[in-house]
Amino acid sequence: MKELTEIVKFAVNNLHQSYAFGVISEFQKKDAIEIRDELGIASSSETRAKPFNLLESVKRHILVRALQDDDEVKFLMSVPVWAGFKPNIDYLETEEQAILAGKRSALAMLWIMILPKICARPTILPSEIENQGLETLVENLLTSDESRAVLNRIMSLELINRGFVEEYFEISGLDSGYVIDDSMRKNRIRALIALMVMKASNCPFDLDKVFNLPEHRLIEETTLYIITMQTRASLAYQISGGGSSSPFDWPLVGTARVFGRLISTIDVLRRAASKMTTCSLFFSTIQGKEQVWTEREFTSFLVREIADYYSGLLRMSLGSGKNKALEAFIDILAGENIEIAARVMESEDRPLQLYEELSDCKRRAGFGEKARISPERRFRVVLANLRRRLEKTQSSSLAADDLEEEIVNSFDAIMELIEKHTDSLGAQLDKFTEQLCFETSFHILQILNLGPALGDLPWVSRYFAEEATRISISRGDLDSLDERHRVKRIVSAFTGGVVYLALQAQK
Amino acid sequence: MLPEDEWIIGISALDYFNGVGYSMPRSQRIEQKPGVDRDSSLRRRLNLDVIAYSKLEDQLETGQGEGEVDDALLASSESKENEASNDKPHGSIPLDSLLDGQDSMNLYAFIPGIFYCSGQETSVDAILIEVTQNERFGMTLSSFRPEDVRSLDISKGFMLDETGKGKSVQITVDTLGSFHSDDFLKDSGLTVEEMSYSKEIELARRLSGHMPLSELRRAYASSSFLQARLMKLLEDIDFFGLAPRRRIYVRNEKHPYGRVVEVDYRLLNRALYLRGESGVSCPDETELESQLNCLVFTKLMGAGTETTVEEAIIEMLHFIKTGLKKRTSKEEVLDRLSQEGD
Numbered sequence: 028m029k030e031l032t033e034i035v036k037f038a039v040n041n042l043h044q045s046y047a048f049g050v051i052s053e054f055q056k057k058d059a060i061e062i063r064d065e066l067g068i069a070s071s072s073e074t075r076a077k078p079f080n081l082l083e084s085v086k087r088h089i090l091v092r093a094l095q096d097d098d099e100v101k102f103l104m105s106v107p108v109w110a111g112f113k114p115n116i117d118y119l120e121t122e123e124q125a126i127l128a129g130k131r132s133a134l135a136m137l138w139i140m141i142l143p144k145i146c147a148r149p150t151i152l153p154s155e156i157e158n159q160g161l162e163t164l165v166e167n168l169l170t171s172d173e174s175r176a177v178l179n180r181i182m183s184l185e186l187i188n189r190g191f192v193e194e195y196f197e198i199s200g201l202d203s204g205y206v207i208d209d210s211m212r213k214n215r216i217r218a219l220i221a222l223m224v225m226k227a228s229n230c231p232f233d234l235d236k237v238f239n240l241p242e243h244r245l246i247e248e249t250t251l252y253i254i255t256m257q258t259r260a261s262l263a264y265q266i267s268g269g270g271s272s273s274p275f276d277w278p279l280v281g282t283a284r285v286f287g288r289l290i291s292t293i294d295v296l297r298r299a300a301s302k303m304t305t306c307s308l309f310f311s312t313i314q315g316k317e318q319v320w321t322e323r324e325f326t327s328f329l330v331r332e333i334a335d336y337y338s339g340l341l342r343m344s345l346g347s348g349k350n351k352a353l354e355a356f357i358d359i360l361a362g363e364n365i366e367i368a369a370r371v372m373e374s375e376d377r378p379l380q381l382y383e384e385l386s387d388c389k390r391r392a393g394f395g396e397k398a399r400i401s402p403e404r405r406f407r408v409v410l411a412n413l414r415r416r417l418e419k420t421q422s423s424s425l426a427a428d429d430l431e432e433e434i435v436n437s438f439d440a441i442m443e444l445i446e447k448h449t450d451s452l453g454a455q456l457d458k459f460t461e462q463l464c465f466e467t468s469f470h471i472l473q474i475l476n477l478g479p480a481l482g483d484l485p486w487v488s489r490y491f492a493e494e495a496t497r498i499s500i501s502r503g504d505l506d507s508l509d510e511r512h513r514v515k516r517i518v519s520a521f522t523g524g525v526v527y528l529a530l531q532a533q534k
Numbered sequence: 535m536l537p538e539d540e541w542i543i544g545i546s547a548l549d550y551f552n553g554v555g556y557s558m559p560r561s562q563r564i565e566q567k568p569g570v571d572r573d574s575s576l577r578r579r580l581n582l583d584v585i586a587y588s589k590l591e592d593q594l595e596t597g598q599g600e601g602e603v604d605d606a607l608l609a610s611s612e613s614k615e616n617e618a619s620n621d622k623p624h625g626s627i628p629l630d631s632l633l634d635g636q637d638s639m640n641l642y643a644f645i646p647g648i649f650y651c652s653g654q655e656t657s658v659d660a661i662l663i664e665v666t667q668n669e670r671f672g673m674t675l676s677s678f679r680p681e682d683v684r685s686l687d688i689s690k691g692f693m694l695d696e697t698g699k700g701k702s703v704q705i706t707v708d709t710l711g712s713f714h715s716d717d718f719l720k721d722s723g724l725t726v727e728e729m730s731y732s733k734e735i736e737l738a739r740r741l742s743g744h745m746p747l748s749e750l751r752r753a754y755a756s757s758s759f760l761q762a763r764l765m766k767l768l769e770d771i772d773f774f775g776l777a778p779r780r781r782i783y784v785r786n787e788k789h790p791y792g793r794v795v796e797v798d799y800r801l802l803n804r805a806l807y808l809r810g811e812s813g814v815s816c817p818d819e820t821e822l823e824s825q826l827n828c829l830v831f832t833k834l835m836g837a838g839t840e841t842t843v844e845e846a847i848i849e850m851l852h853f854i855k856t857g858l859k860k861r862t863s864k865e866e867v868l869d870r871l872s873q874e875g876d
Binding site (some may be wrong): 431435461483486487488489490491492493494495496497498499508513515516517519520521522523524526527528530531534 | 535536537538714715716731732733734735737738739741742743746747750751753754757758759760
């Protein structure tokens with residue numbers, strides 16, 4: 028109980044940081060009529076005929092207000108049905124009942140979604156992450172109505188102690204407006220809450236596997252999701268310095284002490300990830316078998332995270348002229364991260380070795396050296412980087428200029444690959460170029476969630492090839508149409524096609 | 535991809551095969567003569583423009599009332615369909631002894647219609663491409679991909695009006711080729727002079743700001759390269775009419791860069807001279823003749839029956855003839871084509 032009180036205290040302390048809590052607080056004070064007015068629903072017979080639709084629209088309205096992520100809203104709207112709950116049509120008789128049920132359900136969901144977030148703190152020490160009583164909190168959330176009542180009591184007490192007199196903690200209305208067979212309810216409510224916590228922790232999960240976990244494993248697994256989220260937040264915080272100065276602000280490349288803490292954090296992440304059975308994030312498939320990442324792969328992940336931070340710096344500094352050395356540094360770090368990780372793993376003192384590696388990359392970057400990797404590897408690295416960047420920033424929020432540059436970079440990597448093989452390709456050169464361009468376009472469009480646009484790619488690309496050629500001819504610039512430039516023109520045409528389709532989709 | 539490369543443009547009914555017809559030859563002898571026909575200086579890629587007919591049912595109906603010869607042709611080709619799948623392929627030389635179980639598993643892609651080939655500067659009744667594959671750096675390259683064929687929508691074009699704004703127009707001989715993307719960008723206050731990327735990419739990023747995909751499609755229909763190609767096709771139809779060309783374009787292992795092969799249709803001769811034979815004959819290449827007659831394609835239009843190279847070609851010509859109402863002047867053909875999409 029003491030453990031639970033501690034973590035609840037901590038969570039309530041952080042409540043003010045949560046935007047969603049503001050929305051909870053706002054809606055707790057609203058009654059049915061206010062909410063109805065806010066939604067602009069006329070009290071017509073149509074809404075009365077379909078009270079469940081009204082419930083859903085109230086719920087969606089509140090969730091959209093509180094959460095910035097459309098994907099989360101979509102998930103929360105459908106997760107009760109996935110867990111086996113059915114709309115309870117008989118129970119809702121009046122409009123007011125429907126609105127209040129929608130409100131209760133939405134607010135309970137929001138509480139569950141913010142709990143894992145507010146009990147996390149980026150400044151946490153790696154050694155503390157695993158021993159802060161997270162499992163007790165999850166156990167109380169998941170076990171039974173009684174355990175949730177205990178949590179409710181402690182939370183309410185803590186809210187009052189903190190001066191939140193008008194707000195209250197309430198998650199029992201989670202399934203308001205829904206119904207499920209009594210024999211299944213206990214299990215399904217548990218699965219429902221677990222799924223929501225997993226969603227809140229921002230890791231992908233396999234629904235079927237979650238449903239199949241027995242109670243104690245579900246509690247353990249859910250706790251692991253929160254731990255994973257905390258370690259990732261902590262990593263990001265340590266690398267970025269959390270708004271103040273970062274140990275990785277170019278030309279700084281960290282210190283052995285900084286790397287010491289980063290590596291302990293990665294170790295926590297690895298311990299948690301290797302126990303998880305429903306999340307594929309830290310698994311790779313080797314010969315058809317899923318295996319949790321090796322230590323080396325986790326180290327390589329750390330190096331990529333650091334490289335990503337530097338890429339962010341580079342983008343922000345674009346206005347003040349490109350920093351060639353930083354650009355070269357990122358290129359080496361991202362390109363050779365596997366080799367770097369391998370050397371770090373062999374070393375007796377991993378933090379020191381990592382520091383030496385980054386210092387060495389910086390030195391080489393200063394001479395304008397490029398990463399020592401084959402064009403094939405570079406091509407894969409570029410594609411992987413693009414995927415990672417887009418996963419981090421929703422593609423819609425990626426600025427058009429950045430998106431364009433990323434696409435052009437991916438195709439530049441192709442040019443390098445082709446140039447290396449020009450002789451061995453011989454007469455197949457053009458064909459190979461087109462094939463590779465098409466594959467790359469396919470990958471990029473997939474990453475951008477634009478798979479169906481692939482059908483338009485060929486004619487769109489050809490159009491740009493034709494127009495560019497026409498412009499060259501009309502200006503008498505015949506040299507640019509020389510045989511030597513064919514490969515470049517083909518690659519440019521595909522690049523143009525993908526750029527056009529990607530930018531159009533953003534509109 | 536590049537405009538100076540070989541291209542083919544033509545008219546076909548894409549729902550006949552739901553795009554391109556594919557076939558696995560039942561059995562066929564592999565003839566490999568590496569290097570014989572390969573000219574390494576030739577680096578040609580094919581790109582096919584197909585103007586699609588969409589209203590096939592209508593055409594079938596109107597087809598009934600058309601000339602008697604057409605009906606006779608159609609009837610004779612239909613009556614043959616049931617037998618076709620059981621028939622041994624006809625060949626002018628006994629092939630069975632040569633087959634020796636050496637089954638080539640290569641796929642064939644096939645589109646019948648009226649096509650103009652830029653490489654040979656002539657028109658053909660069909661395109662037949664053997665899909666060959668080879669491995670490179672762990673990637674499998676195929677000699678033909680579906681995206682090599684693009685269907686064209688020329689129902690509407692795009693041009694600049696007096697104020698420099700773009701507008702949609704009906705495609706006619708006069709409006710063809712009238713749209714230049716750089717003029718459009720200039721009028722939108724942009725020039726292609728200041729470029730940080732290559733021309734293609736610059737055009738793409740700028741047009742993406744001013745033109746949604748549907749407009750780009752129209753701009754494309756009004757582009758000057760398309761005009762040149764379409765005019766070649768229209769002139770060919772104007773001059774030679776809608777009679778079978780008795781030529782097909784073939785690209786296979788033996789002719790990796792494609793060639794136009796003279797053929798004849800026994801079915802057609804039978805209808806005219808009452809001889810009881812069917813199948814494509816191909817005097818210059820007996821080997822190809824037997825290959826051609828091995829191929830069976832599943833027709834997706836109608837009941838989904840199987841068809842042969844020969845039947846499909848004759849049937850398609852019939853559709854085109856009825857679709858165009860036998861008119862062959864450039865203006866009328868273009869007019870019919872551009873109204874198809876409406």
